[in-house]
Amino acid sequence: MDLSTIRHPVADDSKAVDALILRRLESDVVLINQIGHYIVNSGGKRLRPLSVLLAARACGYGGEHHIDLAAIVEFIHTSTLLHDDVIDNSEMRRNRETANAVWGNEASVLVGDFLYSRAFEMMVDVGSMRVMEVLAHATNRIAAGEVLQLLNARDADTDEARYMEVIERKTATLFAAGTRLGAILAETSPEIEAALDSYGLNLGIAFQLIDDALDYSTNNESLDKNVGDDLDEGKPTLPLIRAMAVGTAEQRAMLRDCIEHGGRERIDAVIEAIASTDAIAYTGDLAKRHAAKARKALDVLDPSPARDAMATLADFAVSRSY
Numbered sequence: 001m002d003l004s005t006i007r008h009p010v011a012d013d014s015k016a017v018d019a020l021i022l023r024r025l026e027s028d029v030v031l032i033n034q035i036g037h038y039i040v041n042s043g044g045k046r047l048r049p050l051s052v053l054l055a056a057r058a059c060g061y062g063g064e065h066h067i068d069l070a071a072i073v074e075f076i077h078t079s080t081l082l083h084d085d086v087i088d089n090s091e092m093r094r095n096r097e098t099a100n101a102v103w104g105n106e107a108s109v110l111v112g113d114f115l116y117s118r119a120f121e122m123m124v125d126v127g128s129m130r131v132m133e134v135l136a137h138a139t140n141r142i143a144a145g146e147v148l149q150l151l152n153a154r155d156a157d158t159d160e161a162r163y164m165e166v167i168e169r170k171t172a173t174l175f176a177a178g179t180r181l182g183a184i185l186a187e188t189s190p191e192i193e194a195a196l197d198s199y200g201l202n203l204g205i206a207f208q209l210i211d212d213a214l215d216y217s218t219n220n221e222s223l224d225k226n227v228g229d230d231l232d233e234g235k236p237t238l239p240l241i242r243a244m245a246v247g248t249a250e251q252r253a254m255l256r257d258c259i260e261h262g263g264r265e266r267i268d269a270v271i272e273a274i275a276s277t278d279a280i281a282y283t284g285d286l287a288k289r290h291a292a293k294a295r296k297a298l299d300v301l302d303p304s305p306a307r308d309a310m311a312t313l314a315d316f317a318v319s320r321s322y
Contacts, residue, residue, distance in 0.1 A: 003045065006313050009305040010053040017049050017070045024071060024118060035099050035111040039078055043094045048178055049074045051203065051313065055182025055196050058298075058306035065126050065185055073178045075119040076139060080146075082112035087150070088233045130184050138177035145169025154234035156256040160241055164205075167212075172204030179203075195300040199310065202294035207317040209287035212237035213280050214321070216271050228267040234259055238286070240270075242279040251276070284318065291318045 007014055025036040049070035056066035084090070085098040086105045092098060100108040116139070123132050149166045152158045179200030183193040215230045216239050230237050236259050244252050251273040257263070258270055274280060294314040301307045 003050075003316065006054075006309045006316060007050060009309050010050070010057055013053045013057070013067060013070070014046075014050065016067045017046075017053070017074070020067055020071045021074060024075070024122060027114070031103070031107060032111055032114050035082075035103055035107060036078075036115065038102070039082060039099050040074070042096060046074060047207065047313070047317075048077050048174055051175055051200060051310070052178040052182055054306045054310045054313065055179040055200070056185050057182075058301050058304055058310055059183050059186035059188050059192065059196070060302075061182065061186035063185065065128075066182060068122055068126050069131065069178070069181050069185070072119045072122045072135065073174060073181075075115045075122070076135070076142075077174060079112040079115035079119070080142060082108045082115070083146070086112075087146070088229070090229065128184070131181060134177050134180055134184065138173050141169045141173045145171075145173070149235065152236060154260050156236060156244070156259040158236040158241065160238065163236065163238055163241055167205060167208040168201070171208040172201045175204030175207070176200035192300050195297045199294045199297040199314075202290040202297065203314055203317055206287040206290040206294065206314065209238060209283050209290070210318055210320065213239055213283045213287075215239075216274050216280065217321075228264045228270070231258055231267065231270060232262050232264040234262065238283045239274050239279040242282045243274045243277045246277050246279070247273055287318045291315065 021040055022037075025033065025040060027033055027036070052070040052073055053066055056069075081093070082099055085093060086100045086108050090098050091101045098108075099111070119135075123135055145166055145168075148162075149170060152162055152166060176197045177200070180193055180197040183196040188196075212230065215228070215237065231240070240255055240259060244255050247255065254266070254269065255273060258266055263270060291314040294317075295311045298307055298310055
């Protein structure tokens with residue numbers, strides 16, 4: 001499934017977002033420019049800003065503020081990536097060195113803070129208290145999700161409910177905020193606004209579930225991270241949680257030890273253990289259910305190329321291999 005096809009209804013808008021991102025990255029501090037451009041131009045899929053643009057157009061919005069909001073959402077996401085890589089001690093992302101590996105943790109954290117604050121400057125420019133309210137609430141929930149994930153790290157007793165709470169807050173919240181903002185800009189009904197929030201939330205959950213399943217794929221050439229990163233960081237994601245629930249006693253003991261103490265050197269054994277259970281299929285099926293909920297939420301919208309692209313984006317979230 002080609003992302004360019006999904007982007008087609010908002011192709012001009014996407015170009016405008018890219019141009020705005022580059023303009024608003026500018027700073028008189030050279031290091032901010034270097035790190036900001038490095039991370040923003042590192043080959044991400046830009047699904048979050050894409051979902052903002054599609055939602056606004058699908059709701060009939062004809063103005064230009066969706067360009068600003070799409071760039072704001074991307075800045076918030078980029079800042080969380082910078083902070084995540086520092087917390088996780090990550091050295092590679094999207095097949096290139098992370099910013100913290102190149103410039104150090106201190107610079108990465110501070111440039112992440114710069115991007116957060118620049119995003120809020122841009123929110124003020126939009127001039128809408130509703131926009132401020134939604135994004136302020138979203139960034140607060142994302143931060144709380146980061147803390148919850150930290151609490152779950154190295155905890156082999158983390159269950160599916162705790163895992164789902166983390167990905168809902170940490171990943172899905174920003175998708176939901178972005179698509180809700182599209183409805184807010186178009187001044188739609190409360191019903192449509194709630195439906196677009198549901199679409200984004202379920203899209204984000206489905207996306208993260210597949211991301212976590214792909215972490216245990218051996219074909220990782222185009223993934224955003226290295227195979228086994230989550231395991232090395234002690235993150236009990238759903239494939240591990242499910243494999244521990246249904247695997248043999250020997251497999252459970254091995255997986256528990258890897259979560260608690262790190263197990264990148266045993267990644268082949270972990271992948272084999274996961275593959276011998278239904279863990280990947282179980283994770284994929286749950287992702288498909290959330291993608292179906294996302295598509296169903298679009299029923300409140302009138303037919304349009306943007307609405308069709310949003311439905312296809314939900315399919316892409318679960319069918320992708322990168």
